[in-house]
Amino acid sequence: MSAPVSAAQPDAVRRKVEAWLAENDQAGAIALTARPEWPAEPMLTVDGTRVRVLPCPTPLAARAALHDRTDDERLVLLTELTDSELGDGLLAHLSKQTVRKIDPWDLVRQMFGGVKDLDPTLVRVGRWVANALSDHAPSDGWPAPPGAILTRDHALRSLCAELLGLPPAELDDSGLVQWSSDARRQLKITTLPDVVAEGVTAYLTQTAGRAAAPIMAAVRAGHGVDVIPLGLLAGLLWPTGSERAAEVEAAVGRTRLEPRFGGSRLTPQQAEALHQAAEAWVYRTVDSDDDGRDEAMRMLRRAEAIAAEIGITGLLGASAVLPTGFVQRLRAFADAVRLAVPAAGSAVPAAVTRAQSALATVEAHRAAEPRRVETARMAVRLLRWLSTTDGPPPATLLDALHRQVRQDGWVDRARLDVFAGDPDQPVAEAYRLLHRAVDARRSRHDQQFATLLAAATASEAEPGALLRVEDVLDRVVQPILDQGRRVLLLVLDGMSVAAATELTESVTRTGAWVELTPDGGPRTGVLAALRPSPRRAGAACSAGGSPPVASRPSAMPSSNASPTDSCSTRRRCGREPERPWTRTCCPHSTTRRSHWSLP
DSSP states (O other): OOOOOOOOOHHHHHHHHHHHHHTTOOOSEEEEESOSOOOSOSEEEETTEEEEEEEOSSHHHHHHHHHHOOTTEEEEEEEOOOHHHHOHHHHTTEEEEEEEOOOHHHHHHHHTTSOSEEOHHHHHHOHHHHHHHHHTOOTTOOOOOSSSEEOHHHHHHHHHHHHHTOOGGGOSHHHHHHHHTOSGGGHHHHTSOHHHHHHHHHHHHHHHOTTHHHHHHHHHTTOGGGHHHHHHHHHHHSOSSOOHHHHHHHHHHHHHHGGGGTTOOOOHHHHHHHHHHHHHHHHHHHTTOHHHHHHHHHHHHHHHHHHHHTTOGGGGGGOSSOHHHHHHHHHHHHHHHHHHSOSSSOOOHHHHHHHHHHHHHHHTOTTOOHHHHHHHHHHHHHHHHHHSOOOOOOSSHHHHHHHIIIIIHHHHHHHHHHHHOOSSHHHHHHHHHHHHHHHHHHHHHHHHHHHHHHHHHHHTOOOTTOOBGGGHIIIIIHHHHHTTOOOOOOOOTTOOHHHHHHHHHHHHTTSSSOOOOGGGOSOOOBBOOOOOOHHHHHHHHHTTOOOOOOSSOBSSOOOOOOOOOTHHHHHHHSSOOOSSSEEEEOTTOTTOOEEEEOO
């Protein structure tokens, strides 16, 4: 007897029978060289023909099978016997009067539309390719190659697409990452023989890049649904230029992560490729729709859970997508703020620079919360202000007003955000420390302003260049009207310079509105704190002026009340206003409310 041969695969036998029946051979049986065993159902139906498969270890078994064959069926005899061992009497009843070999490459030619030639590089890949193409052929057959030769790329791409359930065009890193999120499509890969799985992985690595190897390793290890979370963590476990303590923590994390890749140790290049593919998936999915954002958040939470399991939570600050990474970056920024806040005097510029660098890392995080980032920006603004030397007190009330509008108003706008704090306690504590330092300097400025205001009130000196609220119509609105422009003056009561500054930022942000300043220079302010004498108030009314409407220095005089009867102006002043607008106000009203409208 000849040496033992391999067992016949059911799909290979079926393909061989299909080719045999296509030859219109009238013989009732075909003998195939194979181990005489058949684990599947003995009766096959091929193209409407009943075919019985019988193991025949001896000539006697083959003779009995031929004797018992019925007229409506054909036989497939699986035997290790040679032609001489069967004898001429049995060979006479067999197709081609010989024992045929199951050549897998002949079956491959047949399955790909009967191509005549095979790419030599395809054959050199190994016999496993031919067996896999036979075992996993789709029901509608393999796609025919574009030419007369079956190339290696066409055959392997077709095989991988069938095994993964992906279109051939999606066999790239992004397609594999997306595929890994569906557990059902991974089942076929997990049941493949090792030689086939390794061969498929090798081909995908050549076509899809280095990320294919860790993806397939995780799938074969039963952790395929965690490919994206593992990829997000992989970028943190191969740091470059890190501190020694972080490197030790990363090395421990890499060791603990190996079982999730089937014991394989990823190379830095593979880890980086997987990390980039996973982050790209997160960006695409978050930007897709609400369902995509929910799925992305599920993956991010799973990545953080795995990080906790393997003990690398401390490394998450290096991640640009994980929510915990944003919190850690914000805490690092808070530490920098705490160190930059001066105990007395001015903040150290170098410390402020470090805080600004920490802010850049917070802003770069893709999961950053806009409100918290804006508060962090305001904190840096305040640190920069604290790093400047506080100059001498203003010499005049006008100087104090300009400082309030051009500098302290911005400070107040920023410290309101910082005063609101942060949900995270360590960050909120740093903001409170900063707020106290800002308050100390601002209190001095307020005291200086109050002193100058009290002196101006007591002396009743002429305002000079100082712009009072009753001067706005003559000195601000009228010059605009003289240019042929129409004006809508809104008076909003109770608005601080900080609120006006924030409002101006808001309405000018899109470019639809433009802030006008005197001659295009710095912003100026209107003082609405000096109560004029009755004579001055009456004169202001008759000239189209305005009574005092606020009790604090403000960037814009304001009132939010409804108008009173317009006839009250004529009764009190004895004349119609001389301005091209209608003033509907009562100067003697105890509420001091006014409203201006165009005719």
